[in-house]
Amino acid sequence: MQYMGVYVIVMRWLLWLWVVCMSVSAELQRFEHPVVKTDDSLSFLAVGDWGRRGAYNQSLIAHQMGIIGEKLNIDFVVSTGDNFYERGLTSVNDPKYPESFTQIYTAQSLQKQWYIVLGNHDYRGNALAQLSSVLRKMDSRWLCLRSFLVNTKIADFFFIDTNPFVDKYWSNPKHYKHDWRGVVPRQRYLSTLLKDLDFALRNSTANWKIVVAHHTIRSVGHHGDTQEIVDQILPILEANNVRAYINGHDHCLEHMSSTNGQIQFLTTGGGSKAWKGDLSRLNQGGYEFYYDGQGFLSAEIRPTDAEFAFYDVSGRVLHRFNISNSKGLHSSM
Numbered sequence: 614m615q616y617m618g619v620y621v622i623v624m625r626w627l628l629w630l631w632v633v634c635m636s637v638s639a640e641l642q643r644f645e646h647p648v649v650k651t652d653d654s655l656s657f658l659a660v661g662d663w664g665r666r667g668a669y670n671q672s673l674i675a676h677q678m679g680i681i682g683e684k685l686n687i688d689f690v691v692s693t694g695d696n697f698y699e700r701g702l703t704s705v706n707d708p709k710y711p712e713s714f715t716q717i718y719t720a721q722s723l724q725k726q727w728y729i730v731l732g733n734h735d736y737r738g739n740a741l742a743q744l745s746s747v748l749r750k751m752d753s754r755w756l757c758l759r760s761f762l763v764n765t766k767i768a769d770f771f772f773i774d775t776n777p778f779v780d781k782y783w784s785n786p787k788h789y790k791h792d793w794r795g796v797v798p799r800q801r802y803l804s805t806l807l808k809d810l811d812f813a814l815r816n817s818t819a820n821w822k823i824v825v826a827h828h829t830i831r832s833v834g835h836h837g838d839t840q841e842i843v844d845q846i847l848p849i850l851e852a853n854n855v856r857a858y859i860n861g862h863d864h865c866l867e868h869m870s871s872t873n874g875q876i877q878f879l880t881t882g883g884g885s886k887a888w889k890g891d892l893s894r895l896n897q898g899g900y901e902f903y904y905d906g907q908g909f910l911s912a913e914i915r916p917t918d919a920e921f922a923f924y925d926v927s928g929r930v931l932h933r934f935n936i937s938n939s940k941g942l943h944s945s946m
């Protein structure tokens with residue numbers, strides 16, 4: 614009987630310890646990006662799926678980004694991943710880094726902070742190399758982490774590494790070896806990330822909450838929806854008034870909206886190779902715009918409304934739209 618008592622006490626104590634440890638999960642790393650414009654507005658460009666040493670119109674896109682970046686006086690640039698083809702970087706000394714990044718995005722207006730996530734092609738090489746501070750020393754614009762937060766005065770950005778969520782990279786990796794160092798054990802990594810994302814979103818009081826990741830949530834393009842992200846991340850975004858989800862992965866420019874109009878799904882995977890010829894699914898619900906070619910996205914965020922635009926390789930605006938922020942949306946309801 615006495616043994617049972619001690620056993621119960623020890624078990625209770627272990628359970629308490631477990632609860633405490635689980636509830637203080639690691640916080641996502643946070644960066645403050647100062648808003649310098651006097652009207653509190655913020656603008657940025659977003660591009661994905663780009664690093665090909667300038668080939669497949671990467672250089673032309675970079676040139677147009679420079680022009681639009683100057684026109685909008687952008688505060689920073691976002692990369693939605695697949696930064697280096699075909700297999701990421703081999704090491705921090707891989708010449709693809711200067712040849713596909715530093716020597717390509719040379720315009721004055723692009724000499725700003727770049728906030729960068731990893732894509733699935735980046736995981737096929739040495740993923741840790743892209744996360745290394747050595748790259749930041751070589752080119753101070755480079756800031757690539759798995760998942761992190763960027764706070765500005767009027768908007769909070771949530772950068773999420775969606776790669777480990779995708780089942781087929783684990784169960785059917787074909788001939789690719791994924792660099793999962795720092796990601797295993799997978800289930801613990803994913804549950805911690807989901808908890809951290811949910812917490813960070815709930816803790817945010819910004820007018821705008823914008824999420825950036827590599828994989829699609831809603832897409833009529835080549836890869837379509839990413840079911841794992843729809844199942845596991847989308848409910849968290851819906852519950853927390855996220856207004857825009859910006860991704861790459863499909864090599865196109867695309868705008869879909871959720872059925873209640875709360876979330877805009879913006880695919881900007883047109884940084885280099887495109888023209889897949891995927892035009893068969895355009896009648897899917899929520900469809901707003903699809904362009905099967907190269908280009909990029911701009912965003913101008915103001916306290917009460919935001920304007921997004923997609924551009925092609927010649928800098929022509931293909932699609933432009935405005936949305937109001939979540940607080941504006943609620944107060945008008």
Ligand SMILES: *[C@@H]1O[C@H](CO)[C@@H](O)[C@H](O)[C@H]1NC(C)=O
Pocket residue numbers: 669670886887888906926
């Ligand atoms: C580059 O862009 C032009 C204009 O859109 C297009 O005609 C051409 O096919 C593109 N080149 C490649 C390699 O995608």
Ligand SMILES: *[C@@H]1O[C@H](CO)[C@@H](O)[C@H](O)[C@H]1NC(C)=O
Pocket residue numbers: 640813816817818
């Ligand atoms: C919650 O948000 C506040 C203000 O934005 C920030 O200072 C704090 O670090 C956040 N807490 C966590 C745990 O993220």
Ligand SMILES: *[C@@H]1O[C@H](CO)[C@@H](O)[C@H](O)[C@H]1NC(C)=O
Pocket residue numbers: 918920933934935
């Ligand atoms: C978006 O709003 C701005 C003013 O806030 C306006 O100048 C612009 O024309 C609007 N764009 C669209 C596409 O409605």
